Amino acid sequence: MQTKKKFNLLWVAWILILPALLIRGFTTVYPIFETFRISLYDIRLFKGIIEFVGFQNYVTVFKDPKVIASVKFTVIFVLSSMALHIVLGIILALILNMNFKGRKFLRTIVLIPWAMPMVVVGIAARWAFDNDYGLVNDFIRWFVPNFKLSWLIYTNSSRLAVIAMDLWKDIPFFAILVLAGLQFIPEEIYEAARVDGAGPIQSFFKITLPLITKNVLILSIFFTMWRLVSFDIVYSMTSGGPGEDTALIAYRITTEAFTNLNLGYGATLAVVLFLVMVLFSSITLLWVKKIDY
Amino acid sequence: MKKLLPILLVILMLGIFTGYANGSEYDLTLFTVWKTNPNFDQWLSGVESATGLKINAIAEPTDTDTRQQKVVTILSSGDSSIDILHINDEMGTSVKNTGWLVPLNDTVLTDDIIGYFPQGYMADMLTSKDGGIIGVPSYVGYLAFWIDQVKLDKYGFKSIDAKEDFVAFAKAATEGGNYGYGGSWEKTYIHNELGIFVNLFGGDYLDWTNPANKEAIQFMYDMVNTWKVTPVDVLADKYEQMNQKFIDGKYAMLFMWGTGGAFRDAGRYGEDQIHLAPIPQFATKSIFTDSWSFVLNSASKNKEAAIKFLQYVASKEGMVSGWDNVLAYPARSDAAQLLPDSDVKDMYSLYQRTCIVRGRPMLPQTMEFLTDMGTIFQLCMQDKITVDEFCVRAQQYVERYK
Numbered sequence: 001m002q003t004k005k006k007f008n009l010l011w012v013a014w015i016l017i018l019p020a021l022l023i024r025g026f027t028t029v030y031p032i033f034e035t036f037r038i039s040l041y042d043i044r045l046f047k048g049i050i051e052f053v054g055f056q057n058y059v060t061v062f063k064d065p066k067v068i069a070s071v072k073f074t075v076i077f078v079l080s081s082m083a084l085h086i087v088l089g090i091i092l093a094l095i096l097n098m099n100f101k102g103r104k105f106l107r108t109i110v111l112i113p114w115a116m117p118m119v120v121v122g123i124a125a126r127w128a129f130d131n132d133y134g135l136v137n138d139f140i141r142w143f144v145p146n147f148k149l150s151w152l153i154y155t156n157s158s159r160l161a162v163i164a165m166d167l168w169k170d171i172p173f174f175a176i177l178v179l180a181g182l183q184f185i186p187e188e189i190y191e192a193a194r195v196d197g198a199g200p201i202q203s204f205f206k207i208t209l210p211l212i213t214k215n216v217l218i219l220s221i222f223f224t225m226w227r228l229v230s231f232d233i234v235y236s237m238t239s240g241g242p243g244e245d246t247a248l249i250a251y252r253i254t255t256e257a258f259t260n261l262n263l264g265y266g267a268t269l270a271v272v273l274f275l276v277m278v279l280f281s282s283i284t285l286l287w288v289k290k291i292d293y
Numbered sequence: 294m295k296k297l298l299p300i301l302l303v304i305l306m307l308g309i310f311t312g313y314a315n316g317s318e319y320d321l322t323l324f325t326v327w328k329t330n331p332n333f334d335q336w337l338s339g340v341e342s343a344t345g346l347k348i349n350a351i352a353e354p355t356d357t358d359t360r361q362q363k364v365v366t367i368l369s370s371g372d373s374s375i376d377i378l379h380i381n382d383e384m385g386t387s388v389k390n391t392g393w394l395v396p397l398n399d400t401v402l403t404d405d406i407i408g409y410f411p412q413g414y415m416a417d418m419l420t421s422k423d424g425g426i427i428g429v430p431s432y433v434g435y436l437a438f439w440i441d442q443v444k445l446d447k448y449g450f451k452s453i454d455a456k457e458d459f460v461a462f463a464k465a466a467t468e469g470g471n472y473g474y475g476g477s478w479e480k481t482y483i484h485n486e487l488g489i490f491v492n493l494f495g496g497d498y499l500d501w502t503n504p505a506n507k508e509a510i511q512f513m514y515d516m517v518n519t520w521k522v523t524p525v526d527v528l529a530d531k532y533e534q535m536n537q538k539f540i541d542g543k544y545a546m547l548f549m550w551g552t553g554g555a556f557r558d559a560g561r562y563g564e565d566q567i568h569l570a571p572i573p574q575f576a577t578k579s580i581f582t583d584s585w586s587f588v589l590n591s592a593s594k595n596k597e598a599a600i601k602f603l604q605y606v607a608s609k610e611g612m613v614s615g616w617d618n619v620l621a622y623p624a625r626s627d628a629a630q631l632l633p634d635s636d637v638k639d640m641y642s643l644y645q646r647t648c649i650v651r652g653r654p655m656l657p658q659t660m661e662f663l664t665d666m667g668t669i670f671q672l673c674m675q676d677k678i679t680v681d682e683f684c685v686r687a688q689q690y691v692e693r694y695k
Contacts, residue, residue, distance in 0.1 A: 045369050046387050046657055130534060131526050132543065150526035153675070239358065241480050242528060242675075243668040258362040260661045261369065 032274075035267045043264040057268035067269065069244045070252040073159065077248060078227040081166050085174050085223055086216060088167065092175035094208075097182045107176070114173040122236025125165045126152065136161075152238055155245040162246050166233055174223060181215035182208070214288060221284045228277055249273055319349035320598040324367070325379040326360070326585060327431075327619055328352035336618035343614075344605050346598055353379060357481055360384075361660060368393035368590060376593040377602060381585050382418050383663070385428060386655035389421045395589040395596065396425025401603045409625040414582055417652040428586030429607045432621030433629075435644055436489055436548050436581040439556075440570040442563075444545040453546065456493075456575045463522035466545035473522035475544025477535040478674070480667030481660075485581065487513070487670060488653055489548055492579035493572075498654040499695075501688035505576065510673065510680050517674050528671050539567065546570075550583065552620045552637050569640040572648050580648040584624055662694040 039058075042051045061067050096107050113121070128134045129151035140147045151157040185208065193203050231250035234240055240247030240255070247255070253273065257266025327333050328350050337350055354360045364384050367375050368391070380388070388394060402410070410430060419428045440453065448465040450458065463473025476486055490513055491498050496505035516523040527535070538544055540559045553569070556562040572578050587606055589599050605611045612623035613631055622641060623629045632638050644650065656662045666687060673683040 045365075046391065048391065126529075127534075130529070131524075132538065133534075150524075150529055152529040153525060153671075235358070236356075239479070239481060241668075242671050243480065254362075255358075258366065259358055260658065261365060 035270055038264050039267040039271045041264040043262070045261040045263065053264070057265050058272070060265070061268055061272055066244055066247070067249075067252060070247045070249045073246060074228065074249045076159065077163060077166070077230070078224060081163050081227050082220060082224055084163075084167055085171060086220065089171050089174035089178055090209075090212070090216070092171060093178035093182055094204075096175060096179050107179075110172045111176065112172075113169045116169070118169060118232040119236045121165060121169055122233050125161065125233075125237045129161045153242050155242065158238055158242055158246050162233060162237060165237065166227070166230065169233075170223070170226075174219060177219050178212060178216060181212045185211050217284065217288050221281055221288075224280065224284075225277055228273065228280075318347065320346040321376040321593075321595040321602060322349040322351065322374060323377045323379075323602070324351050324353055324364075324375045325377075325587075326353045326355070327379065327621075329355065330619045332618045336614060339614045339618065340602065340605060340611070343610065344601050346602060348602070351375070358660075364388075368592075371592040373590070373592040373594050376590055376595045376599045378588050378590060379431065379585050380428065380588055382583050382653055382655060383659045385418050385586060385588070387657065387659045389419065389427050390423075390657070393591050394427040395591050395593075396421070396423075396427055397429065397589065397600075397603060398424070398426050400600050401429060401607050402426045406607065406625070409627050411582060411624065411650070413650070414584065414652045418584075418655070419586060428588040429603050430584035430586050430624035431606060432584055432612075432615055433624040433641075434550050434583050434622065435641065435650075436485055436550055436583070437640070437644070438546065438570045438572050439539070439549050439553070439567055440546045441539070441542065441544070441567050442565050443542070448545075453570060453573045455573055459546075459573050459575075460520070460522075462545060463516065464520055467520075467522045471543050471545070472524050473545045474516055475535055475539055475547040476523055476527040477530050477532050477549075478527040478667075478671070479529060479531045480671055481664055482531055483667045483670050484663040485550075485653070486548055487666065489579070489581055492581070492649070492651060493575035493577060495576035499656075499691050501684045501691065506687075507680060507684050510670075510683055514674060514680060518676065525674065528674060552622060554620060564636070569636060571640070571643060578648050580644050580650055581653050582650050583653060656691070656694045658694040662690055665690045665694075 040052060040054055042049055042053045042057070092110070096103065096110070128136050131137055131148055131150040134151075136151065137147060137149065149157060151161045189207055190203055193207055198206065229250045230248050231254055234246050234248050234251045235254070238246045240251050249269065250273070253266050253269045256262045256269060260266075327336065329352055330336075333350070337348060340346070341348055354363060361384060364378055364380055365388065366372070367378065368388055398407075407415070407426070411433060414430070414433075415426060419430070420426050438453075444466050445451075445453075445462070448462065450462050450465070453459050453462055466473040477483070478486065487509075488498050490509040491506050494505045494509040494512070496503045496509055498506070500506070517525055517527075530538075532549070535544075535547065536549070536555045539547060539549075540556060540561050553562045553567065556567045561567050572580050587603055589596065589603065593599055606615070607625075609623075609625060609628040609631065612621075612625050612628035615621035616623055616632055622637065623632070629638065629641070669678065669683050669686045669690075672678045673680060678686070
């Protein structure tokens with residue numbers, strides 16, 4: 001009797017979540033399978049071409065100079081942005097963890113960049129890095145009066161500008177999440193360390209860092225994933241330029257699929273990126289499991 | 294209350310869905326770039342009064358890439374929520390042979406009126422390979438020559454009639470952080486100016502083995518690197534940045550679309566300020582014309598209403614209304630005659646009489662072509678490839694994307 005009741009309840013539960021599952025399936029699972037399917041086709045809508053080509057698109061991906069350029073910058077972008085996210089994010093979290101007047105206010109306003117839409121940030125950044133009107137050069141000219149640089153026309157400076165805007169926008173959020181981890185470290189451990197003669201730097205490396213490592217690593221998985229699929233900052237700020245020098249891989253996918261209407265090739269790039277992300281997150285999760293403090 | 298809430302929610306949901314099921318209150322939906330014009334509502338009221346239609350107008354994105362993507366997504370997916378779209382030459386060239394747009398030869402652009410439209414432009418930009426004319430030009434525009442009279446007077450020039458004057462004025466006006474020639478050379482924008490200089494030197498944009506093309510590129514390279522009359526910063530500039538710098542007196546002359554709305558708004562338009570000027574004579578005197586055209590979505594479920602709209606905007610009255618409200622110069626020559634005399638009317642008439650008027654050269658895969666051309670142009674201006682290498686690569690792109 002109780003088993004039958006349990007069984008009935010289970011059916012009710014499934015029926016109740018079925019609409020959500022169907023919607024999820026239609027909006028997530030179906031597009032994934034469809035993307036895999038069309039990656040095996042050469043689809044060029046402007047030319048009216050829809051032709052099954054098997055894995056030819058995948059072969060082309062590894063020979064396409066535009067894709068190679070995008071991958072190169074994506075690697076630079078992800079590695080440098082993540083490294084600075086971790087270092088500067090932890091520093092900011094430590095500052096926000098200190099006791100000082102106005103701490104609550106600072107913790108609030110520090111999130112303002114994160115709350116702004118990235119497209120707005122990108123459009124504003126296009127002006128901010130302008131040689132004549134930009135506030136970046138204006139600030140630099142306080143110290144170097146004759147400074148002149150049109151940031152977005154040179155490869156290195158435009159890449160630096162893109163990375164800088166990404167950091168400006170997302171470090172506060174990373175710091176707040178690290179701060180949450182810092183809250184869980186008992187004060188008694190620091191007291192005991194002080195009694196034993198440990199200074200602040202020793203306390204940081206021997207207590208704080210080990211205890212937040214797992215937290216930071218897990219955050220790094222998410223933040224790295226977000227960097228890998230970064231699109232809007234480049235779209236609104238540089239349009240991938242100068243040339244293709246700031247065209248991140250997600251930007252390339254969107255351009256191929258929605259501007260050039262090469263849907264098959266765009267799908268192929270998306271599948272390759274998906275596989276890279278699966279590989280990365282699997283390796284990182286295995287590594288995180290091994291850490292135990 | 295607890296039992297009442299779910300019931301209220303269900304009623305609300307039913308109400309929302311019923312509202313959709315009963316259909317829209319509008320006769321058609323218009324997707325237009327004019328929506329952000331301050332006088333758009335006036336123009337739309339005029340259209341609705343003249344046609345008896347109720348029109349739902351939606352703003353197109355102002356960013357080139359976003360707009361292109363939205364328009365092709367709507368058309369390629371058979372989305373019937375938009376009846377009329379407002380598209381530029383780049384989009385028109387890409388989609389005119391796809392079957393996504395309804396030909397208007399028999400219903401709108403009939404034999405009695407088609408002759409009033411620029412024939413070459415209609416043939417090159419809006420006619421499909423089957424002979425169907427797929428759009429009604431909403432205006433005629435030129436990539437016109439603009440001069441800052443303040444600088445012309447300051448440096449003692451009366452006018453810029455020839456290439457020699459152009460170069461001399463550019464050099465004279467380059468001083469104190471200001472430059473003689475301004476441009477918008479961002480990689481998706483440069484094709485306009487690149488094309489005009491190729492035409493001025495008597496070249497052919499789709500034939501980069503033509504020596505005149507090389508002369509044009511060399512000229513542009515010299516402007517930046519040899520004479521330094523154009524700052525290399527222009528490689529990052531779109532129209533917003535270029536216009537702002539022109540308004541602020543940073544440039545002495547440039548080529549720009551439109552009738553100077555931005556300059557008027559900034560109080561810098563006029564005979565003694567920034568104004569249109571005759572095209573200088575290089576090897577030729579050439580000018581680009583362009584337009585944005587209203588097109589009918591093949592998937593539209595309101596074709597009758599849409600045709601009524603298109604008939605109005607293609608009429609003399611519709612064209613004049615465009616000028617009166619949003620400064621859209623009539624694409625119909627008979628409508629242009631009805632306009633009151635103005636500097637724009639005079640100059641446009643002069644362009645038509647004295648210049649070789651061409652539509653911009655477009656290939657089927659327009660955005661890929663112009664983006665790739667913009668990329669190698671930027672490499673050339675930054676000395677990363679030579680002018681000769683540019684020409685070789687440009688020809689490869691022509692072959693690849695045609």
